Amino acid sequence: MRASGILMPVFSLPGPYGIGTLGHEAYRFVDFLAEAKQTFWQILPIGPTGYGDSPYQSFSAFAGNPYFIDFGLLAQQGLLTAEELPPAEEVGPIQYGALYNQRPLILARAAQRLLAAPSPAYQRFCEEQASWLEDYALFMAIKEEQGQAGLADWPDDLRCRQPDAIAAAQARLADRCDYYKAVQFFFYHQWGALKAYANRKGIRLIGDIPIYVSPDSSDLWTRPELFQTDGQVHLTRVAGCPPDSFAADGQLWGNPLYDWPRHAAEDFAWWKRRMRHATSIYDLVRIDHFRGFESYFSIPAGNTTAHGGEWVKGPGLAFIDAMHQAVGRDAVIAEDLGYLTDEVKALLAASGCPGMKIMQFAFDSREPGNYLPYTYTANSVVYTGTHDNITTQGWQQSASPEDIDYACRYLRCTPDGLTDAMICACLSSVSALAVIPMADWLHLGPEARINTPSTQGGNWQWRLDAAALTQDLAHTIAGLTSLYDRAPAAT
Numbered sequence: 001m002r003a004s005g006i007l008m009p010v011f012s013l014p015g016p017y018g019i020g021t022l023g024h025e026a027y028r029f030v031d032f033l034a035e036a037k038q039t040f041w042q043i044l045p046i047g048p049t050g051y052g053d054s055p056y057q058s059f060s061a062f063a064g065n066p067y068f069i070d071f072g073l074l075a076q077q078g079l080l081t082a083e084e085l086p087p088a089e090e091v092g093p094i095q096y097g098a099l100y101n102q103r104p105l106i107l108a109r110a111a112q113r114l115l116a117a118p119s120p121a122y123q124r125f126c127e128e129q130a131s132w133l134e135d136y137a138l139f140m141a142i143k144e145e146q147g148q149a150g151l152a153d154w155p156d157d158l159r160c161r162q163p164d165a166i167a168a169a170q171a172r173l174a175d176r177c178d179y180y181k182a183v184q185f186f187f188y189h190q191w192g193a194l195k196a197y198a199n200r201k202g203i204r205l206i207g208d209i210p211i212y213v214s215p216d217s218s219d220l221w222t223r224p225e226l227f228q229t230d231g232q233v234h235l236t237r238v239a240g241c242p243p244d245s246f247a248a249d250g251q252l253w254g255n256p257l258y259d260w261p262r263h264a265a266e267d268f269a270w271w272k273r274r275m276r277h278a279t280s281i282y283d284l285v286r287i288d289h290f291r292g293f294e295s296y297f298s299i300p301a302g303n304t305t306a307h308g309g310e311w312v313k314g315p316g317l318a319f320i321d322a323m324h325q326a327v328g329r330d331a332v333i334a335e336d337l338g339y340l341t342d343e344v345k346a347l348l349a350a351s352g353c354p355g356m357k358i359m360q361f362a363f364d365s366r367e368p369g370n371y372l373p374y375t376y377t378a379n380s381v382v383y384t385g386t387h388d389n390i391t392t393q394g395w396q397q398s399a400s401p402e403d404i405d406y407a408c409r410y411l412r413c414t415p416d417g418l419t420d421a422m423i424c425a426c427l428s429s430v431s432a433l434a435v436i437p438m439a440d441w442l443h444l445g446p447e448a449r450i451n452t453p454s455t456q457g458g459n460w461q462w463r464l465d466a467a468a469l470t471q472d473l474a475h476t477i478a479g480l481t482s483l484y485d486r487a488p489a490a491t
Contacts, residue, residue: 004427004486005040005206006033006477007383007437009055009450010068014466016088018099022190023070025466027197032469034201036477037487041198042206042286042435044387044450046191050217051150053096053460054451056210056288057255059140060218062132062277064187066107067099073190079110093461111182125185131273132218133181139218141176142169150216152234159233161221191281199283202488206333206435207282209274211289212239212255220256226263226270227256228298237298240306241338245366247454250297250306257298260315268319272326279327290334290355293319294347320351333381337361340369357382357431359422360395363407372410373429382431384422384440387450391439392419394446419443427484434486441477442468 013020013029020026033041047058048065055065074080086102114122126133146154157165170177195205213219213227215235224233241251263271278285292314299309323332329352336348336355348355357380362371376382384392396404396418404415413421419440426434439448439462451459481487 002432002484002486003039003488004434004436004481004484005038005042005204006036006441007042007386007435008464009044009387009460010046010065011044011055011094011460012438012450012463014091014464015070017071017086018089018102019067019094020463021070022068022187022194023072026070026194028466028469030194030198030201030203032474033198033203035471035474037481038477039202039486039488040204040206040284040433040435043208045208045210049096049460050214052456053094055208055460057214058210058217059143059214060132060136061209061213061274062129063136063184063218064191066103066183066187068190069103069107069183069186070190071106074110074186079113079186080106084109091463091465094463096461107183107186108179110186111179114182114185115178121189122182122185125188126181129184129188132277133184134177135222136184136218137177137180138166138170138173139221140180141173143216144176145169145173151221152215156232159221188281195281204283206284206286207278208286208288209278210255211287211292212253212257215254215256223270226259228259229256235301238301238303239292240297240299240309242297242306242309242311244339245368247306249454250309251454252299252303252306257296260319264315264318268315268322271319272322275323275327275331279331284333285327285331286333286335288335289338290336290348290353291338291340291344294344295341316347317350320347337386352379354379354381354432356380356386357429358385358389359383359426360385360389360392363399363403363410365400365403373425376429376431378430378432380431381433381435382426382429383435383437384419384426385437387437388453390446390449390452391437391444392422393440393443394449397445424480424484427480427486434484438464441473 010020013025015021015025045055045058046065046068047055047060048063049055050057050059071080071085075082075085084106142158151159158169198205220227228235228237230236235256237257239253239255239257243250294316295311295313297309298312299306332353334348334351334353334355337358357371357376359382361367361369390398396415407418408415411421411425423436423440426436448462450462
């Protein structure tokens, strides 16, 4: 099947409360996708964001982001009053500081009303999600009590989960734990309703899960033995990428690295649970940094750059087989970008997962891989760019004149038509799935870039103006989707 979709983070949706939510505007975007004859909506991770507001640094691999909860839907349920709703804001860059200060106060009122008379749906949610929810709620309650200090800075008895300290915290913070569980219920209730609506409209959701967890997460706190730590929940090695033409010092992510032998000894039970959870809330899952399963870049904890790191063998095909046992063979898209060895390519081929192709990379002289369209296979997903790339319109402003000339000659277009030409090259390619970022359909420039890797500040802030979702744009997208035989079959 040939299909197409749009890459659009949830946080980039328009909305009245300073960030995209799971309310009216999300449903309107689904309607837009259906009118544009799209089959997929790809998003970024939806977990609660931590350091740097990055969705790839979450407090939990299982929890949902409270910023996405729609206050209007809570009001419809009688959990908030009209007077408690904040005033609408103009669409603009996301102000995370304001969200951090405002949202807990409003969500606390809704949680208090829910907990005063817990519904059967809430009680059922707590039972079904108990494997992660209890630990997450306690982690967040302790973190709050510790003045939002990171896990590494907690008192030893709490960081290391000494039984007496944990029992005392559970008793002392019971009310706050209930609050965090209620907030997760709000998120998942709204998320489930939105996903069901999208599926009814013929739209499938592509989720995104980071390969690594955050160093400040309930995942590390709960099972430190699954990671490379010193026995006191301090990291010994951390994740990143080696220096290359895009980053002279490499990328120092700082995430904990897995103790893969321990995972293998447990038949990858933690990862199986994670993948089952992901495939229960998405229709497809993109795993970030797939190459890390073949070999991963290991950097000594405490380093200030990625220099001094080394490549270490990952779990390989044993991990892939375990994931197939858990979720089948058709649930995963592999983010296979970056430095690819023959061994990584062999693992991807053995996995059967479609890899990713980036049209911008085909014409970027800094990119050593060959991303020219004639090299694509059907078992792939093609993008003009991803959340880590500048927009295609912005690429034209920052790329070298030689690269722009090459792209125009290859695609038989003028610079003014280069964005459209790249979009059409994606749609006309042999790749089974083509996903175009919303900002490229709108021909937006650098102001719409979502993330610049290895930088702090200014990332994850772009939001779409609702006025851009016009019927004319939907018809334009639908026309090109049909032209290149990617439109869903008429029912």
